[in-house]
Amino acid sequence: MRLVIGQGMGLTVAGVAIGLVGAYWLMHLLATLLYGVTASDATTFVGVSVVLLGVASLASYLPARRASRVDPVIAMRAE
Numbered sequence: 001m002r003l004v005i006g007q008g009m010g011l012t013v014a015g016v017a018i019g020l021v022g023a024y025w026l027m028h029l030l031a032t033l034l035y036g037v038t039a040s041d042a043t044t045f046v047g048v049s050v051v052l053l054g055v056a057s058l059a060s061y062l063p064a065r066r067a068s069r070v071d072p073v074i075a076m077r078a079e
Helices: 001-034 042-068 072-078
Strands: none
Touching: 001 042
16 A cells, blocks of 8 residues: 555655746746736645645545555456
């Protein structure tokens, strides 16, 4: 279970990091289109990152839990 969740979260953390760097880089280009927040609003960056990490952890946990309940002998016979 730890392997499946670890792989999923590793990809998610890498994606969030790349996304934050890209968002920071592009925020000055989009600053004229924003209404009600500043271009460097840390609350928005942190909030979106936390939501993405939470969804990704749930999306990794549910299949890992289901796969861990399968008997390995039955899984090997199916292949």
